[in-house]
Amino acid sequence: MWINMGPQHPMTHGLWNLRVRIEGEIIEEVDPEMGYLHRGIEKISEDRHYNEVITLMDRTCYVAGLAWEHLYIIAAEQALHLEPPERAQYIRTLSDELQRIASHLMWYAAFVQDIGLMTPFLYAMRDRDLVLDLFQSYTGARMTYEYNRVGGVRNDLPTGFTDRTRKVMDWIYARFVDYDHLCLDSDIFHRRCDGIGVLSARDCVDWGVTGPMLRSAGVRRDLRKDRPYAAYDRVEFDVAVADGADVTARYLVRMEEMRQAVRIVRQTLDWLDKNPGPVLADRLPRWLGAPYAPVGREGYLLKRNFPTGRGFSSVEEPHGEAQAYVVNTGGEHPYRVKFRSPVFANIAAAQKYLPGYRVADIPPIMGSVDICVGEVDR
């Protein structure tokens, strides 16, 4: 029997359709159908000014907007031959890690609901709200930040921000114990999550699976360590790895990543306290600097030649490794922008890690993948 789980289904966390062929309660075959949230972000980007693409990045992945901004910005800066100031690099690192906490809390909230727990959902959302408050205090928005700019970030951190962030980090760090009490110490949690959704390390690599799913299979791979970008080579942290490759292992990896993120945030805050400086490169061309140039004016670019370039960036986004490829042919719009979402590959591998388990296992398994349909469909 084929059943359609989605596009309107509590398990999907977004708009997509998981077609499942079941025999009794056992899954025989799956066929994910994507595209319900396809907004053509790559196409729209071709018609937009380099800075204006940033507004799309927040909407590409609506739970990890700053990480996606960062991804695009690295590629765009490489394509435009620009170098951001060091303070901006640290602020981006800080933003990435705060975003990782917020995103993982969002994942935790959605995941525990998939296994029928409502209480930690609200705990996680409450604590995520504090991180969003921090975002709001320096980017000006809670979800669509529009904070990075080609060549740096929009504005410096407000006064008192670092102290507030430290307090919030202390609070959240203490809360992680409660999360573990409600899940990891629960007998039923282990009955539900141990040994399901297993995807071996070899399958992970073959199917392009990255991020916490890959690290839960025991592969120690983290772009922040392997190819440090921004200020990640100047902060100390450990890569969270677990064995088992099942749902519990993914849970452990993400919880440990949140703890490590708190650690990184504290280090960047210390650095930011000591090193004031500019946050936007001062040698920006007029049409990229702020305030923004009228982009509709043709006369401007006709009379100038800009360097062309290609930018490729890869970022350890909360969901996994994301890549961006920006082709600059000298216009004020990028010629082609291509994004690779980690969740895209993680869902594509569903035919490897779902069959053989039960229908009731689908929510925890797909919940442990941490799906953000916005970045799959783009």
Added chain:
Amino acid sequence: MQPDVLRERLGPILGPRLLAVEPFAGTAGRVRFAREGALELFRAVRDTLGYRHLAMVGAIDWVDHREVFYVAWSDEERDYLFLSTDLPASDAHVESATPVWPAANWHEREAFEMVDVRFDHHPDLRHLLTPDEYAFHPLLRSFKLHEPEELEVKTRNV
């Protein structure tokens, strides 16, 4: 792995089908190859060079021709490798990478529907994001976006 090393190791396998190896920031290099050698190159890159993880496949419409690019990652090198090939716009097809990297499956489906590049011997070449009967290829340059004014929604209340 430096571009010249790449050239040394891939040259004997591909011969004239290896067009160029250029340096490309953020990756080990950009390998440009002729499409006839696609499958051999993929095998060599995966098995000989150790780039076991395929990160993405994409395509660019350069109006006169189309470019298909592959990005692979090696755990040993801790680096990306960028492969690209040019296809004539009139006859844009290339061998599918799915036998080598299963991960290419969805990426190639997306490139197929968006930029109209066909992948030979792909196990399941359907549209991924757009409906099956959708007759356009949105990421071609000839596909123009509407002006916002044209999309103005008329409602009863306004």
Added chain:
Amino acid sequence: MTGATLYSVSAALSALLLGAVASILPAPVSGWLTSADVVTGLAVLIFSAILLVASMINTIMLIWFERKMLGRFMDRRGAMHVGYAGLLQNFADGLKLFRKNTFRPQEADSLGFYAGPTAYMVTSMILFGVLPISTGWSSGALPLSLLLALAIFSFAPLFIFVSAWSSNNKYSLIGGMRSAAQMIAYEVPILLAVVAVVIVSGSFDLNVIVNEQQNYWFWFPLLLALIVFVAGMLAEMERIPFDLPEAEAELVEGWNTEYGGMLFAFFMLADYVRALIGSILVVLLFLGGWTMPSWVPAAATSFPLAGIFWFMIKTYAVFGLFVWIRASLPRVRTDQLLRVGWNRMIPLALLSIVLAAVLVTVRCLPFLGCVPPVGG
């Protein structure tokens, strides 16, 4: 059996009403109206009306209680806007559902689709007539009221399955099958746990069972039976952690996926009716019913509604326990649930029967006192 009972009140009310009406009517009609049969008939009607209204209000208050309490567990407030602290929120919700169009999927079987929720609701409501609430506040001393209650209680899987099947929806069907399997699996341990109580009290009459608990409540000597009974009740009521039939993460809304409007409200309300009845059964069988703790001063025990007061306190406390469990435990899987039901619960229940037999043989427990002689 002192003071007014619910039936005596309604009989008096009925006599008063009929007398008033008869006084303004001509002789033959008034004579017929005041005849004993008519008075009794109206008294029964009034009795059931009062019972219905009281149980409905209690059910709705139970929903409010759960919402507020669950809110505190989750560090939020629950319903806040309609009425004081959201007291009237559920009435507003009910009104909204009542105004909604009830639609039927095209391919659904009409008879089963409408009859299922109605029968589910009705069988659940009937139970209130069977359960004694306080001394004299029942519809009569049925010698086998416990068996009757459990029998009616276990009608539910049938109607759930009927409505699920006739919805013609795959999720509904899976949910219905799960529901039937789960309820049947947990009927057995529940009945076995009840047998332990029956052995100790020596009767199937709920009134007698409560009266047997004058000296000490059964929860402590029959702790094992209580645990089995509560776990089984959780499964019967389909509450977390055993709410697989409507596990919203995988089955949307389980067997009531296709229901909307008032039919959905029937299911929702009947679920809470069953929750209330489950709590009442726990109180009656294990927590001494309307008997009061020994530290309550004698003056307070003779207060007219004291029995009902204590009964309600206990019922809501038991339901609070269910809410607490719901707030802290995840949902188990079907196969695990069934395995626990057949492999763990039934042996535990059998063990509790043995313990009950031992208790009856020993008759007296240290610190607690003695069981009255069987049948007394």
Added chain:
Amino acid sequence: MAASAPKENPTNPLSGVVRPLATAARQFTKSLIRPSTIVYPYERLEDPKFRGKVAVASGRPIGVGDVWDNYRGVHALNIATCISCNLCAFSCPDICIEMVSVAGDDPKHPKKCPQIDYGKCSYCGFCSDACPEGCLTMTTRYELAVTKRAEMVYSPERLHEVFQRKLPMNPIRLERPANEDAILLDAPLCIGCNACARDCPTKCITMLDVPKPTARPGEKLPRRIWKEPVVNDSDCVRCGTCISVCPKECLFWGTHK
């Protein structure tokens, strides 16, 4: 530390049930008096009483304090200082800003001010970043629910009303880049028509006389007014109006040698 070994499964099912129950009960007692919820229509996070403290525990309101200073909400427009430079409209990625006339002192030449369609706006703040005079800023107002689509369009007057409410405004002003381009003139193409100077919102363009060359015999002088625009760079806001109105495309962006 790196590889967080999986915790031992609670072998005892009893403790595996008791720990979660205890955690939930602890939270229950904490939030019995005052849960963390802020009852939104009656209490607001931007209220001063929630400011300036990191009060996150249950029983006290959540708030990180001062989070509203940079908030990007509904725009406030000061019509009096608006110079109609169009920069906001040009910088808008969603094309939701339109320059419309407002009633002013001079009925013949009505002033153009931005009108914002909040049905399209993404609150990115590019417009307020681009505004050279700081007259278009974003406030902390975020409630926009209306019943008709047309009410989502805020006319300049409505934006001015928001300004008059004196809501907290986004204080961020971006520095101009040191090497920004200036307006340059391709002198041989200029016909001295005065269009740029007439339309310049800051009036930083002055038309200076250029000497009329004497025509050599047989040479035909171009028909033009013998004036050339000179841009005062310190006053120029780089809006590009002059470039767009120039009939001969003789003005362009560039850097001074």
